[in-house]
Amino acid sequence: MGLLVDGEWQDRWYETSDGEFRREEATFRDWLSADGGPGPDGQRGHRAEPGRYRLYVSYACPWAHRTLIVRALKGLEDLLPVSVVHWRMLEHGWTFEKGLGVTPEPVMGATYLHQLYTRARPGMTGRVTVPLLWDHASDAIVSNESSELIRMFNAAYDGLGARPGDFYPEPLRGAIDGVNDRVYPTLNNGVYRAGFATTQSAYEDAVRPLFDTLDWLEERLSAEDWLVGGRLTEADIRLFTTLVRFDPVYHGHFKCNLRRIADYPALHAFTARMMDIPGVRETVHFDHIKRHYYESHRTINPTGIVPLGPIESY
Numbered sequence: 001m002g003l004l005v006d007g008e009w010q011d012r013w014y015e016t017s018d019g020e021f022r023r024e025e026a027t028f029r030d031w032l033s034a035d036g037g038p039g040p041d042g043q044r045g046h047r048a049e050p051g052r053y054r055l056y057v058s059y060a061c062p063w064a065h066r067t068l069i070v071r072a073l074k075g076l077e078d079l080l081p082v083s084v085v086h087w088r089m090l091e092h093g094w095t096f097e098k099g100l101g102v103t104p105e106p107v108m109g110a111t112y113l114h115q116l117y118t119r120a121r122p123g124m125t126g127r128v129t130v131p132l133l134w135d136h137a138s139d140a141i142v143s144n145e146s147s148e149l150i151r152m153f154n155a156a157y158d159g160l161g162a163r164p165g166d167f168y169p170e171p172l173r174g175a176i177d178g179v180n181d182r183v184y185p186t187l188n189n190g191v192y193r194a195g196f197a198t199t200q201s202a203y204e205d206a207v208r209p210l211f212d213t214l215d216w217l218e219e220r221l222s223a224e225d226w227l228v229g230g231r232l233t234e235a236d237i238r239l240f241t242t243l244v245r246f247d248p249v250y251h252g253h254f255k256c257n258l259r260r261i262a263d264y265p266a267l268h269a270f271t272a273r274m275m276d277i278p279g280v281r282e283t284v285h286f287d288h289i290k291r292h293y294y295e296s297h298r299t300i301n302p303t304g305i306v307p308l309g310p311i312e313s314y
């Protein structure tokens with residue numbers, strides 16, 4: 001685990017001096033669009049073209065997982081190739097070391113993901129994260145912010161043979177944003193705030209609202225199959241990537257153990273429903289998920305032992 005400082009890699013754990021984990025803002029925020037025009041907030045545009053871009057992911061990472069799901073649902077496999085990093089993230093950060101499911105890095109034969117970051121921006125300071133969208137044409141990083149990447153993939157390739165489907169439909173945007181605004185801080189990021197806390201109070205301050213949100217979601221999903229508008233939207237996709245990791249990883253490794261998802265009938269049924277959407281199951285790799293967390297976070301799990309359970313229930 002580490003970060004780039006003035007273009008040099010430094011092996012360093014997260015800064016949690018007051019006991020709390022804070023996620024840093026993503027560094028690269030350009031936009032992929034059908035015509036190369038700017039993003040919704042004026043971000044610099046890159047034109048969608050078959051094969052021009054490459055998506056770098058970790059199968060373990062819930063943020064990268066969102067982008068893989070939207071890529072699958074929109075049928076972008078042939079338009080947008082993917083590279084997969086090794087599940088273990090230790091002193092060099094994400095790597096392309098050989099391993100089951102890991103793909104060799106094609107742009108520069110890099111061993112470490114941070115080499116791509118410094119190729120795009122020499123001298124950069126910041127974290128080296130997945131997902132990452134690389135532009136082969138301009139040898140640049142378009143974006144490393146998953147919440148924005150899924151909105152780009154939702155529309156950018158529509159004229160190039162993407163499958164129909166809109167996961168952020170105009171009339172539902174307010175309601176989707178409303179759900180995301182609760183689910184992101186308390187749950188998607190809440191599990192990390194619990195797991196990386198270094199004081200009892202920071203841990204408890206994360207876990208309590210996390211389970212309040214799970215209770216709230218259980219109630220919503222007892223009445224409806226989907227979170228917003230009676231149809232699958234990005235709000236469901238963003239929830240799913242955390243729920244599917246919950247019992248195998250967050251319950252034990254991150255100490256989010258008031259209850260399991262298996263104890264919530266509606267949340268469990270929702271996760272199973274998501275798994276059954278064609279294309280989704282193939283994006284879920286429990287081997288990378290479990291091994292990443294238990295083998296990488298040596299401050300939390302010094303032996304690197306990966307628990308055998310739970311028995312998979314989806």
Ligand SMILES: N[C@@H](CCC(=O)N[C@@H](CS)C(=O)NCC(=O)O)C(=O)O
Pocket residue numbers: 001002025026060061062063064093127128129130131144145146147
């Ligand atoms: N805001 C980013 C967060 C991405 C992120 O934090 N990814 C994690 C993996 S789950 C990562 O690469 N962490 C490496 C690090 O923080 O050094 C997004 O949603 O795309």
